[in-house]
Amino acid sequence: MYQLRSYQTSLVKRAREELSKGNKGVLLVAPPGSGKSVIIAEIARLATEKQGQVLFLVHRKELVEQITQSFKNNAVDMSRAIVMTVGKVVRRLARLPVPTVIITDETHHALAKTYRKIYDYYADVPRLGFTATPWRMSGQGFTDIYSTMVEGPTVDWLIKNQSLAPYKYFMPQSIVARDELKRSSQGDFTKQSIDEALEKTIFGDVVDNYRKLANGKQAILYAHSVEYSQMFAQQFVNAGITAKHIDATSPSHERAQIIKAFRNHEIKVLCNVDLISEGFDVPDVSVIMLLRPTKSLVLHIQQAMRGMRYQPNKTAIIIDQVANALEHGLPDTPRSWSLEGKPKDAAPRLITCDFCQGAFYKWAHDENKRRICPYCSKAPAIDEDDKKERDNGKEIIQDDMAEITDIKRFNQLMLAKKNPTRSRNLSKIYDILVAQQETETRQVKWPVYRAMHLRLNQVKEIQPEELAELAARAGNSLNKITATYERVKDKHEAEAALPTLFNF
DSSP: OOOOOOHHHHHHHHHHHHHHOOSEEEEEEOOOOOOOOHHHHHHHHHHHHTOOEEEEESOOHHHHHHHHHHHHHOOOOOOOEEEEHHHHHHHHHTTTTOOOOESSSSSSTTTTTHHHHHHHHTTOEEEEEEOOOOOOOOOOOOTTTTHHHHHHHHHHHHTTSBBBOOEEEEOOOOOGGGGGGOOOOTSSBOHHHHHHHHHHHTTOOOOHHHHHHTSSEEEEOOOOSSSHHHHHHHHHHHTOOOEEEEETTHHHHHHEEEHHHHTTTTEEOOOOOOTTTTOOOOOOSEEEEEEEOSOOHHHHHHHHGGGGOOTTTEEEEEEETOOTTHHHTTTTOOOOOOBBBBOOOOOOOOEEEETTTTSSSSSSEOTTTOOOOTOOSSSSOEEEEHHHHHHTOOOOOOOOTHHHHHHHHHHHHHHSOOOGGGGOHHHHHHHHHHHHHHTTSSSSOHHHHHHHHHHHTTOOOOHHHHHHHHHHHTTTTTHHHHHHHHHHHHHHHHHHHHHHTOOO
């Protein structure tokens, strides 16, 4: 029998408590790699131990044997448990024993007609659903199937408590222009649009990036089509790196041989199309290569986190060469899961390093408190928005070993682009004018005078506290600033009176 971790035991207990309250549908949310199969097997064991009948639904036949073995390992009474694909269950509804609980694996698929037929047929039977991402691609939730949700620990918590491996996320220059991709009626990018986008490239430096970031380590590569998965595998072979392709149509004995060779480290790179995603059992790896752009957070999380199973001293490496992270975030991005669906909260701003292409949200700092990349320790790292501005010909940090003065220069450039007339803060107006003068984007004389004029266009008087703040900002004494203000005010009032003086 499995020895559950404390958070796994807690999930089992809370799920059973929700069922005991009369909830007919309980959704359990737990990240990939958190031991979902162990949790499911424990719930099934407890149910069959009390003479219950378990119906376990999977969406792929490859998962039936895997789940069945997990149940047997945990002493589940298999005479009271049926593990079957959804398609087979639908065709056997009248012949199957009536379950006392229905458990659905990867329940984000559960809105399909086949699932709904089963739920409707067993309308009075309680159901449990498991998923890592309780959002549909449309952002809608699951209130029409589940009445309550039990949420497990976050990815960040699991990493800190050694239940998931820490990771490094790299985002080399994307080989596809995501804004050119088209969506199908199902919501994800179409194969044709991805093909067209890839045809404009030479597939990027897929092999080179592997060598640079994960040379010699076992890797799983996710492609968008069988043809491209085979092409990528051949690229690795041509470079002297052992690689194989598998997909759902590969004969089972051939797949088994390739998986065995991969497990024995005879193959370095295993290329596939979605097969090694949801629940598919493969040997532990530490490198994941994402070559399939997707609008699906479910698919992205399942694939990106496939290499994060915990092992001592292991750090997973994720190489995202299609920029999925720009849309879906990193594995430990905080998310507010809800039955109601995806909130519209803005994701944290992703930063990428110009040196190693590492992607992250928070800077590291060196002994001089200078911002540096947490992966390669070089400074400064430049985020995606900065890169776009550079590509548009705008001046940003350029020196590979830029010092803090470069960051100040960048901030000045950004400040100089602002319109001083839109600010109602005297010190901010002054800062903008100084930045415009120092960057020579506009000829401005005497910023202190000019700032006061602009402020007086908005108010009749400038308050003493504003003058004091301006004095500190300009490095002048308050007496000097006050005297300047009196002269500016007199001139301003005289200019304002001109129209009336000549209005006969």
